[in-house]
Amino acid sequence: MYRIPTRCVHAGTIDDVREKGINSPVYTSTSFGITEGEGPIYPRYMNTPNVRSVSEKIAALEECETALVFSSGMAAISTVLFAFLNQGDHAIFQRGLYGGTMHFLEREMNRFGIHYSIAGSQSVADIQSQIRKNTKLIFIETPSNPLLNITDIPAVAALAASAGIISVADNTFATPINQRPCRMGIDVVVHSATKYLGGHSDILAGAVATSGRLMKPVHETALNFGGSLNAFTLYLLERSIKTLDLRVNRINLNAMEIARYLKSHKKISKVYYPGLADHPGHLTALAQMSGFGGMVSFEMAGQDARSFQKKLRLIKPAVSLGALESICCSPASTSHRHLGAEGRKAEGISEDLIRLSVGIEDAEDLKADLERAL
Numbered sequence: 032m033y034r035i036p037t038r039c040v041h042a043g044t045i046d047d048v049r050e051k052g053i054n055s056p057v058y059t060s061t062s063f064g065i066t067e068g069e070g071p072i073y074p075r076y077m078n079t080p081n082v083r084s085v086s087e088k089i090a091a092l093e094e095c096e097t098a099l100v101f102s103s104g105m106a107a108i109s110t111v112l113f114a115f116l117n118q119g120d121h122a123i124f125q126r127g128l129y130g131g132t133m134h135f136l137e138r139e140m141n142r143f144g145i146h147y148s149i150a151g152s153q154s155v156a157d158i159q160s161q162i163r164k165n166t167k168l169i170f171i172e173t174p175s176n177p178l179l180n181i182t183d184i185p186a187v188a189a190l191a192a193s194a195g196i197i198s199v200a201d202n203t204f205a206t207p208i209n210q211r212p213c214r215m216g217i218d219v220v221v222h223s224a225t226k227y228l229g230g231h232s233d234i235l236a237g238a239v240a241t242s243g244r245l246m247k248p249v250h251e252t253a254l255n256f257g258g259s260l261n262a263f264t265l266y267l268l269e270r271s272i273k274t275l276d277l278r279v280n281r282i283n284l285n286a287m288e289i290a291r292y293l294k295s296h297k298k299i300s301k302v303y304y305p306g307l308a309d310h311p312g313h314l315t316a317l318a319q320m321s322g323f324g325g326m327v328s329f330e331m332a333g334q335d336a337r338s339f340q341k342k343l344r345l346i347k348p349a350v351s352l353g354a355l356e357s358i359c360c361s362p363a364s365t366s367h368r369h370l371g372a373e374g375r376k377a378e379g380i381s382e383d384l385i386r387l388s389v390g391i392e393d394a395e396d397l398k399a400d401l402e403r404a405l
């Protein structure tokens with residue numbers, strides 16, 4: 032097998048036999064001729080040439096037997112949950128999950144008679160203590176949002192395997208460049224490809240990577256829910272993933288430098304970054320990640336989030352993450368607003384926490400912008 036940067040460029044590319052173009056041809060058809068023996072090809076069945084091609088690229092990067100692309104991260108996540116959970120089943124989630132995943136649980140699960148628990152922390156013991164007789168699935172997200180807590184992936188995978196429970200990991204923050212959960216025993220990886228895989232703040236997409244056996248029910252559920260991705264967006268996603276290794280490695284370096292800069296700044300009271308030696312999950316991160324990613328969160332001494340964000344010129348206050356440009360947000364007024372002050376306090380999210388998604392700009396320019404605002 033080729034190494035990761037080579038896979039980013041070449042894995043899954045459609046061989047253009049007719050015209051010998053270097054890039055995968057884009058097949059926009061929604062109607063394909065019927066061929067003997069094979070089932071029908073149709074975009075919602077998620078079996079068009081471009082779906083198969085980009086899925087193959089993601090499977091190669093996640094080092095899974097197979098993958099499937101979706102129209103959003105939430106389409107991927109909801110399909111996986113409904114594929115494996117039936118009425119009366121129980122699933123375990125964690126604190127610090129992506130807000131949309133949390134909202135999905137609160138809004139949809141009980142309605143369909145599916146029970147769930149939220150483990151009180153990232154520790155494996157806390158997850159284990161929630162296991163019931165009817166537990167069918169454990170879902171983790173590491174690093175977590177926005178405090179970048181780390182869950183021990185091999186330990187969760189082993190716990191789930193020993194109890195016959197399906198383990199799922201949201202690998203959006205880490206990307207397959209920094210962390211490959213299936214290699215550590217996780218059954219199913221999910222992605223919001225809107226973030227680093229897409230990487231340019233211009234497409235919405237999702238992905239699932241797993242074994243051939245577990246993909247069967249996911250695929251069957253997927254075509255019923257209909258969250259398929261169109262050919263034009265697939266073309267952009269394929270193009271983006273070709274530079275994933277370059278982008279993520281640059282982002283890792285920039286984020287580390289900014290985390291160190293913030294750490295030594297007298298106007299900063301706390302920095303959350305798994306690459307820092309005093310981060311509580313640092314040793315676990317070191318064991319399971321090859322880079323620490325581009326998300327850095329911090330708290331300031333003596334300045335509120337609003338006035339800080341107003342003074343930035345280069346780093347824009349904006350939602351989402353994982354793209355070329357550095358952006359920041361205040362979780363208390365965006366992703367975690369719905370929790371209220373009490374809820375945020377319980378989650379350990381201070382009112383003036385800033386979450387930074389570090390881009391590929393020059394680190395000196397980013398530091399100068401932060402310095403000005405601080």
Ligand SMILES: *Cc1c(COP(=O)(O)O)cnc(C)c1O
Nearest residue numbers: 103104105129131203223225236
């Ligand atoms: C954004 C995000 C999602 C949801 O993805 P969409 O593409 O917005 O549907 C899921 N998980 C994580 C960690 C995310 O950051």
